[in-house]
Amino acid sequence: xxxxxxxxxxxxxxxxxxxxxxxxxxxxxxxxxxxxxxxxxxxxxxxxxxxxxxxxxxxxxxxxxxxxxxxxxxxxxxxxxxxxxxxxxxxxxxxxxxxxxxxxxxxxxxxxxxxxxxxxxxxxxxxxxxxxxxxxxxxxxxxxxxxxxxxxxxxxxxxxxxxxxxxxxxxxxxxxxxxxxxxxxxxxxxxxxxxxxxxxxxxxxxxxxxxxxxxxxxxxxxxxxxxxxxxxxxxxxxxxxxxxxxxxxxxxxxxxxxxxxxxxxxxxxxxxxxxxxxxxxxxxxxxxxxxxxxxxxxxxxxxxxxxxxxxxxxxxxxxxxxxxxxxxxxxxxxxxxxxxxxxxx
Amino acid sequence: xxxxxxxxxxxxxxxxxxxxxxxxxxxxxxxxxxxxxxxxxxxxxxxxxxxxxxxxxxxxxxxxxxxxxxxxxxxxxxxxxxxxxxxxxxxxxxxxxxxxxxxxxxxxxxxxxxxxxxxxxxxxxxxxxxxxxxxxxxxxxxxxxxxxxxxxxxxxxxxxxxxxxxxxxxxxxxxxxxxxxxxxxxxxxxxxxxxxxxxxxxxxxxxxxxxxxxxxxxxxxxxxxxxxxxxxxxxxxxxxxxxxxxxxxxxxxxxxxxxxxxxxxxxxxxxxxxxxxxxxxxxxxxxxxxxxxxxxxxxxxxxxxxxxxxxxxxxxxxxxxxxxxxxxxxxxxxxxxxxxxxxxx
Ligand SMILES: CC(C)[C@H](C(=O)O)[C@@H](O)C(=O)O
Ligand SMILES: CC(C)[C@H](C(=O)O)[C@@H](O)C(=O)O
Numbered sequence: 001x002x003x004x005x006x007x008x009x010x011x012x013x014x015x016x017x018x019x020x021x022x023x024x025x026x027x028x029x030x031x032x033x034x035x036x037x038x039x040x041x042x043x044x045x046x047x048x049x050x051x052x053x054x055x056x057x058x059x060x061x062x063x064x065x066x067x068x069x070x071x072x073x074x075x076x077x078x079x080x081x082x083x084x085x086x087x088x089x090x091x092x093x094x095x096x097x098x099x100x101x102x103x104x105x106x107x108x109x110x111x112x113x114x115x116x117x118x119x120x121x122x123x124x125x126x127x128x129x130x131x132x133x134x135x136x137x138x139x140x141x142x143x144x145x146x147x148x149x150x151x152x153x154x155x156x157x158x159x160x161x162x163x164x165x166x167x168x169x170x171x172x173x174x175x176x177x178x179x180x181x182x183x184x185x186x187x188x189x190x191x192x193x194x195x196x197x198x199x200x201x202x203x204x205x206x207x208x209x210x211x212x213x214x215x216x217x218x219x220x221x222x223x224x225x226x227x228x229x230x231x232x233x234x235x236x237x238x239x240x241x242x243x244x245x246x247x248x249x250x251x252x253x254x255x256x257x258x259x260x261x262x263x264x265x266x267x268x269x270x271x272x273x274x275x276x277x278x279x280x281x282x283x284x285x286x287x288x289x290x291x292x293x294x295x296x297x298x299x300x301x302x303x304x305x306x307x308x309x310x311x312x313x314x315x316x317x318x319x320x321x322x323x324x325x326x327x328x329x330x331x332x333x334x335x336x337x338x339x340x341x342x343x344x345x
Numbered sequence: 346x347x348x349x350x351x352x353x354x355x356x357x358x359x360x361x362x363x364x365x366x367x368x369x370x371x372x373x374x375x376x377x378x379x380x381x382x383x384x385x386x387x388x389x390x391x392x393x394x395x396x397x398x399x400x401x402x403x404x405x406x407x408x409x410x411x412x413x414x415x416x417x418x419x420x421x422x423x424x425x426x427x428x429x430x431x432x433x434x435x436x437x438x439x440x441x442x443x444x445x446x447x448x449x450x451x452x453x454x455x456x457x458x459x460x461x462x463x464x465x466x467x468x469x470x471x472x473x474x475x476x477x478x479x480x481x482x483x484x485x486x487x488x489x490x491x492x493x494x495x496x497x498x499x500x501x502x503x504x505x506x507x508x509x510x511x512x513x514x515x516x517x518x519x520x521x522x523x524x525x526x527x528x529x530x531x532x533x534x535x536x537x538x539x540x541x542x543x544x545x546x547x548x549x550x551x552x553x554x555x556x557x558x559x560x561x562x563x564x565x566x567x568x569x570x571x572x573x574x575x576x577x578x579x580x581x582x583x584x585x586x587x588x589x590x591x592x593x594x595x596x597x598x599x600x601x602x603x604x605x606x607x608x609x610x611x612x613x614x615x616x617x618x619x620x621x622x623x624x625x626x627x628x629x630x631x632x633x634x635x636x637x638x639x640x641x642x643x644x645x646x647x648x649x650x651x652x653x654x655x656x657x658x659x660x661x662x663x664x665x666x667x668x669x670x671x672x673x674x675x676x677x678x679x680x681x682x683x684x685x686x687x688x689x690x
Contacts, residue, residue: 075532082539085532114570116461133478133499138536144543148503150536154478158493185584187420187430191483191495194427198489218591225459225570225595239530243588246563250570 003035004305007066007270011044012084013279014289014332015072021291021336022070022298025317028340029302029310039066043088045076054087060095068301069272072294073279086136093129096269098262099160100167101127101238102300103245103276107228108322111253115225121252123231126168127241129262131160132192134238156192156237161199167265168235169207179232180204181213183220183240196237220244224251249276256289257322259296263304271304273297287331292318295339310343317342348380349650352411352615356389357429358624359634359677360417366636366681367415367643370662373685374647374655384411388433390421399432405440413646414617417639418624431481438474441614443607444505445512446474446583447645448590448621452573453667456598460570466597468576471513472586474607476505477537479583501537501582506544512610513580514552524577525549526558528565528585541582565589569596594621601634602667604641608649616649618642632676637663640684655688662687 008023010016023038030036041059048054063069074089092098107113107121131154138152165182172180182200186193197214204212215223217240223230224247236244249258258276275293283289296318303311317339330338353368355361368383375381386404393399408414419434438446452458452466476499483497510527517525527545531538542559549557560568562585568575569592581589594603603621620638628634644659662684675683 081532081542082535086535090533114460114462116459133497134533136535138499138534140536140540142503143540146503146507148540150501150540152478152499152501152534152537154483154497154499156495156497158487158491162491185587187426188435188479188584188587189483189497190427190431190481191485192497195485195488195493195495197426218587221566221588221592222595222600225592226599239533242530242533242563243566247566247570247592250567254571255567 001033001035003037004030004068005066006036006038007063007069008038008040009043009069009071010040011072011074011279012046012076013073013281013284015044015074015279017284017287017289017332018275018291018294019070019072021332021339022294024336024340025295025314025343026298026302029313029343030307031310044074044084045079048079048084054084055091060091063092064269066270067305068270070298070301071272071274073275073277075279076281090134090136092272093262096262096272097264098129098272099164100261100263100265101129101241102261102263103127103241103248104259104300105245105248105252107252108257108319110323110325111257113251113253115228115251119227119229121228123228123248124171124233125241125245125248126164126171126233126235127245128160128164128236128238130238131156132238154189154192154239156195158195158199161196162203165196165200165203165235168233169203169210172210172233173207175232177232178209179211179213181215181220181231181234183215183217183234183236183244185217185240187216192237200235217243221247224248245276255293257292257296259293259300261297261300261304271301273301287333289332291332291336292322292339295336313343314339346378346380348382349375349413350411351381351383352408352414353383353385354388354414355385355417356419356624357391357421358418358626358629360389360419360624362629362632362634362677363620363636363639364415364417366677366684367639369681369685370640370659370688371643371647374658374688375652376655389419390424390429393424393429399429400436405436408437409614411615412650413615415643415646416617416619418620418622420624421626435479435481437617438607441607441617442609443474443617444509445606445608445610446472446586447606447608448472448586448593449604449645450590450593450597452597453602453664455668455670456602458596458598460573460596464572464574466573468573468593469516469578470586470590470593471509471516471578471580472590473505473509473581473583475583476501477583499534499537499584501540503540503544506541507548510541510545510548510580513578514548514555517555517578518552520577522577523554524556524558526560526565526576526579528560528562528579528581528589530562530585532561537582545580562589566592569593590621601638602641603638604645606642606645606649616646618646618649632678634677636677636681637667637684640681658688659684
C-alpha cells in the first residue's frame with residue numbers, strides 16, 4: 001500500500017486554521033489505500049519567543065525524511081522583520097533547493113477582481129527560488145551612523161538560471177497556448193539581465209513550438225492590469241517573481257485564493273507547498289480566514305507527487321465551490337468542510 | 346527681464362513629437378516678459394548609430410549651463426538594451442544628482458482606468474534616483490559559459506536615503522492628508538531595508554503631523570489595485586519606484602498621462618523633466634502619441650523653477666481637456682494645440 005509522509009508546519013496566525021482545512025481535504029481526496037502520515041513541526045513566532053530558535057539543524061534533518069511539506073504561514077508583528085522570513089521560510093527554500101517557485105494565477109468565475117471587464121486570466125509564474133537578491137548576500141558598514149553604507153547583492157548563476165528557465169519551457173510546452181514570457185530588467189541590471197536573456201534564448205531553441213516574449217518588470221506590471229490575458233507562462237527572477245505574484249493574486253481575486261509550490265523538481269529534497277498569503281494576525285482565530293489558497297496548494301502538492309487525478313479533483317471542487325458562493329459568510333472550517341465534501345463525493 | 350534657459354533632448358521615437366507639444370504649451374503659458382531660450386541636443390539612437398556616442402563630456406558640460414532639461418524619450422529596438430538607458434538617461438540622472446525622481450499619479454475624471462469602481466487616486470511617488478540597484482555596480486564572471494556568475498549590487502547610503510526621505514516628508518507635510526508610506530522589502534533585503542526604515546523613523550520625528558506607514562513592495566502592488574486611495578505620498582528605492590510608478594500609471598489611465606521630474610533640489614545641477622513612457626517606436630511619426638504626459642512634465646518643470654501659477658494653469662488645462670475629451674481621435678499636434686489654447690486663454 002502507498003503512503004505520503006507529509007511534514008506539516010502550521011506556523012503563525014491563521015496558518016494553523018488554514019492548514020487544518022488543507023489536511024481535511026487531503027484526507028478526503030486520497031484513495032483508501034494511500035496512507036497519509038503527517039508529522040507536525042512547531043516552528044514560527046511562538047517557538048522563536050520560547051527558545052530563540054527558527055529552524056534547528058535537527059529539525060531540518062528530520063524534515064528531509066518526508067515526501068513533501070505543507071506550510072501555513074510564517075510571521076508575527078512581535079518578531080523583528082526578517083528573522084522568521086530568513087531564518088525559517090527562506091532557509092527551507094534554500095536548504096531544500098526549491099528552485100522552482102510555482103505560482104498559478106487564475107480568475108475563477110464568480111470571484112471578485114478589482115479589474116473592470118473581468119479579463120480572462122489563466123497564467124502561471126515560474127519564479128526562481130534560490131538566487132537573485134534573496135541570497136542574503138549583503139551587509140552594512142558604519143551601521144546606524146550618518147555614514148552608513150548598506151549593500152544587497154543579487155547573485156545569479158548560469159546553472160541556476162538555466163534549470164528554472166528549462167522548467168518553465170517544459171510547462172509552457174505542455175499548455176495549449178505554449179507561450180513563455182521572460183520578465184527582467186535587462187536595460188538596467190545588465191549583467192544578470194543579459195545572462196537571463198541569453199540563456200532564455202538558447203534554451204528556447206530546444207522548444208520550437210513555444211512562442212517567447214520579453215518584458216521589463218515595470219512594463220509587465222502594466223500588462224498585469226491592462227491585458228493579463230496575454231500571459232500564459234512567465235519565468236522571472238526571485239524578487240521580480242515575489243512582486244508580480246502578489247499583483248497577480250490581487251487581480252485574480254485576492255491572496256485568499258493564491259497557491260504556491262516551492263519545488264525541487266529533482267526530488268533530492270522534499271518540496272514545500274504554501275498559500276501566497278501571510279499569517280494575517282489581525283484575523284487569526286476569528287474563523288474568517290479563507291483556506292482556499294491552502295487547499296489549492298495541496299493540489300499542487302498532489303500533482304508534484306504524481307496524484308494527478310486527485311489534484312484535478314481538488315481544483316474542480318474549488319472552482320465549483322467558488323461558482324456556488326453567495327454573500328453568506330462562511331467560516332474557515334465551513335469552507336474546508338464544503339471542499340472536503342465535494343472532493344469525496 | 347526674466348529668462349529660462351531650457352535644454353531640450355527630444356530623443357527617439359515619439360520623443361520629438363511630444364516634446365514639440367510641450368514646448369508649444371510652455372511658450373503659450375509663460376508671461377511675455379519671460380524669455381524661453383531653448384537649445385536642442387541631438388542625443389539618442391540616431392546619434393549612437395552615427396558616432397557611437399551616447400553622451401559626450403562636452404555635451405554633459407554644456408547641459409549644465411541650463412536651468413532645466415526637457416527630455417522626450419530614449420530607446421530604440423535597433424540599439425542593444427541598456428546602452429542608451431545607461432549611457433544617456435541614467436548617466437544624466439547620476440551626473441546631475443537627480444536624487445528625487447518625482448512621479449505624481451492622479452486619476453482624472455473622464456479617463457479610462459482598468460480598475461472597476463473608479464477609486465479616487467491622487468498620490469505622488471518620491472523615487473530615489475541615484476542609488477540602489479541602479480548604480481551599475483555588478484559584473485559577470487565566465488561570461489557566456491555554463492559557469493557564468495552575474496551579480497548586481499544595490500548600493501545604499503545613509504546620506505542618500507536621508508535626503509530623499511526628508512524631501513518626501515516635506516512634500517507630505519505640505520499636502521492636506523499629510524500621509525507618507527515607505528515601501529521597501531526589509532524582511533528580505535535586511536541591510537538596505539533596515540537602514541531605510543531606521544532613517545524613515547528618525548526623520549519622521551521632525552514631522553509630527555505626518556502620519557506614516559510601511560509596506561513591503563509586494564504588498565504595495567496589491568494596494569495599488571485594490572485600495573489606491575490609501576496612498577498620499579510614497580517614498581521608495583530606485584528599483585521599487587520604477588516598478589510602482591509604471592503600475593501607478595497603468596491604474597490612472599495609462600502612461601500617456603504620467604509625468605515625471607528628475608530633480609536635484611539643491612539646484613547644483615539642472616533638473617530634468619520627462620514623460621514616464623518610452624519612445625514607442627511602433628507609433629512614432631503617426632501622430633498617435635499623446636503629448637499630455639510631456640505637457641504635465643513641463644508643469645513640474647515650471648513649479649521647480651518657481652513658476653507656480655503657470656504650472657497650475659497647465660494642470661488645470663490638462664484636467665479640462667481630459668474632461669472634455671470624447672471618442673474623436675485627435676493627433677499629437679491637435680492635443681498640443683488644444684492645451685496651448687487653454688493655458689493662454
Ligand atoms: C515572506 C517573504 C520572505 C516571502 C518572499 O518574499 O518570498 C513572501 O512574500 C512570498 O512571496 O512567499
Ligand atoms: C528606461 C529605464 C532605464 C527607466 C528606468 O528604469 O528608470 C524607465 O523605466 C523609467 O522609469 O524612467
